[in-house]
Structure formats: structure tokens, C-alpha cells
Amino acid sequence: MSTDFTPWLNWLDAQYDEMLSNTIKLSEINSGSMNAAGVNRIGQELIAICEPLGGEVEILPIAPFQSVNAQGEVEEHALGDAVRIRKRPEAPLQIFFCGHMDTVFAIDHTFQKVTWLDDETLNGPGVADLKGGIMVMLKAIEALERSPWAERIGWEILFNPDEEIGSQGSAPLIADAAKRVHLGMIYEPSFPDGNLAGERKGSGNFSVVTRGKAAHAGREHHLGRNAIRAMCDFVAMIDDLNGQREGVTINPGFIEGGGAVNIVPDMCLSKFNIRLEKPEDEAWCEARLAEILEQINSRDGLSIELHGGFTRKPKVLSPANHKLFELAKSCGADLGMTIEYLPTGGCCDGNNLAAAGIPNIDTLGVQGGKIHSADEYVKVKSLTERAKLSALMLMKLATSDDLSWLGVN
DSSP states (O other): OOOOOHHHHHHGGGGHHHHHHHHHHHHTSOOBTTOHHHHHHHHHHHHHHTGGGOOEEEEEOOOOEEEEOTTSOEEEEOOOOEEEEEEOTTSSEEEEEEEEOOBSOOTTOSOOOOEEEETTEEEOTTIIIIIHHHHHHHHHHHHHHHSTTGGGEEEEEEEESOGGGTOTTTHHHHHHHHTTOSEEEEBOOOOTTSOEEEEEOEEEEEEEEEEOBOOBTTTSGGGOBOHHHHHHHHHHHHHTTTTSSTTOEEEEEEEEEOOSTTBOOOEEEEEEEEEESSTTHHHHHHHHHHHHHHHHHTSTTOEEEEEEEEEEOOBOOOHHHHHHHHHHHHHHHHTTOOOOEEEESOOOHHHHHHHTTOOEEOBOSOOEEOTTSTTOEEETTHHHHHHHHHHHHHHHHHTOSOOGGGTOO
């Protein structure tokens, strides 16, 4: 059988208008992570868009998101459902596709509409992260489905509702998929220059609550125990850990507590993030945190409690991952694209999949930038370019004589 992929790549040229139209439509549906109704609207739109692919559709509820409120209490927030679509589970090569439906822009955020910055640049919430990427993914799969080699690949798509808040609810779905698949293709935006993310740092999000004893700040100051002071000591100690272990950074990012200044404050809340390069860094961080917590808890009339944990393992590249990146570079060269893969401190669902032992590329989406801000943009021509890149990778995988590096006989 001919391995001339040109007809199916050329077909993608005619899909630009549809990809762009759907990107705009999805971007103007608010799907902030906590807007469950908005996320579910995106899910229904995607089910309709995916109908030509002919897969089996499942709607999967996920666990509520837990956070610590200003009173130091754990509360739950209902999230939107995940959507999973599967086809040909019996095929010799199984591929996992993933794209998140949520954005960082809450339902009351001022950034809700799409605008054109110039003829090639579209500004809007989620246009790059990740609604444009979803269109790239789906058209690449459709190109494969139209080709003579589709039967050689089985696939499953996960549209998850909570990636922007750490994928805690959808992480079990990713781990479950890892039991069935050989590789992953995830559609976070590429770097602005079109390059791909390689190694990624791991991440943990934590909340900490200090409690003391309220007292009149003038008459009985000596009877109070100041929770803000205890928190300040804690924050200073964790910040001092920066620089003590290569690749580990700790960022205190939020603090709230107290009220009237004539009352010794009896509660304070803080939140912080840790990034790390190596899996063994987790144990070091946990040990240092335990030492600091013990020191604060030993003080008279004060207590401190820690919530949260590490939700993303560092993404360390395996030999199979390197081979997958070389395939992407080769396909890019065939299409006139120069592609490199570079380490990054950010993390995504590619971390989760790699932690389960599945090689993946997690920045196959559109070319854009300034994500997580009201200046987010996508270079619209990249919708077609990146769809061709993924489609060519899929067709080359489908026609390969040697997939032993993926464990495929």
C-alpha cells in the first residue's frame, strides 16, 4: 500500500474555516474550572463535533474539588463532567488523546469575548489554552480516520474538566487510560515559537492554617497567641528552603488572616506551591515541611495544619519519549517546520501520563502565547499546521514496521 500521505494532509487545508469557527464558538462559552454548567456546555458541544469520528461516548462525573476557605475549613466545589470517547480498542496500537475543557477565567471575569488583533492573531479566553488545541486534535484524528490506515490504530479521547486546577478529579481517569494505551498525545499550546515542551517539573499545591488565641490587644495582649505571627514564621522558613536543593522552588502565593487591629488574631490561612525536578525531591520537601510544622506546633497555644499535596510528578523523559519526540521532529521537517523540545517548569496532564509510564508529547496544540491572561492569543494559521503535524505522526505510526519501542509487537 502506498505511504503517500499527501491527500489526507491536503484535506486539512479545507478544514481551516471549521476549526477556526469552532475555536471561536468554544472560547465564547465560559468554562472556568468552577463553572460546572459552562464546562458541561463545552462537553456537549464537543460530543456533537466528534460525532463524525464514530467513537463510543461516555460522560463521567468526577470528584468535587476541595479547597480551604478563609475560615480554615475544607469545602467542596462541584465540577463539570469528563467526556471519554473510544474507538477500536482491539487495534494493535492504542493512543490516548487529551484536551481540557476548563479555563482559568471565572464566569465573572471581564475576559469573555474573542477579538482579532490582526489578520493572523486571535485574542480570546482559551483560544490557545486549550480550545484551539482541541480542534487541532480532532481534525488530526479525522484525517487518520479518512486514511487507509485507520484500522491499525485504536484511540481514546479524554476531555477533562479540571486541568487548570490540577486534574485531581480526572487524574484517576488518566491513570486508568494508561493501563490500555501505548502513547499519549496532549494538546496544550506549543511554545510561542512552535517548539514543544520536553521535561517538566512536578508540582504540589498546599494550604496551611495556623490557629492561636484571641485576646484584647490592649488590656490582655499577653493572653493572646498571634496566628499571623506564627504564619509569618512558617512562610519565612519555607521560603528559606529555596536554593537548598537544586531544581526545587517554593512560592508562598497567598495569605489571609486577622481582622480588627485591637484583637490578637486567632487564625491565619496561607497557600503555596512547590515545583521540583526529580521524583525523589518530593520526599525531601515533605521532610522539611514536617520539621517546620513540628517547630510551630511546639509553641504554647499555637497550632498549624497542612492541607494539599503533590498532584503532578515530574515528567522525566524515557527512551521511548525521546523516540516519540524524534518522530515529531521528523514529521515537522517533512512539513517545513523546525521543531525542538525544551524543558519547562510548567506542568500539565502529560506529567500524570508520564508518571504512569506512558510516553507522550503534551504541547501538540496551537501556536500562541500569553496564556492565563487577558492577552491570550492564537496564531490562527497554526490550526492547520499543527493538525497536519499530528495527522502525519499518526499516519507514520500506523504504517511503521517497528513499534517495538512502544511495546507493540
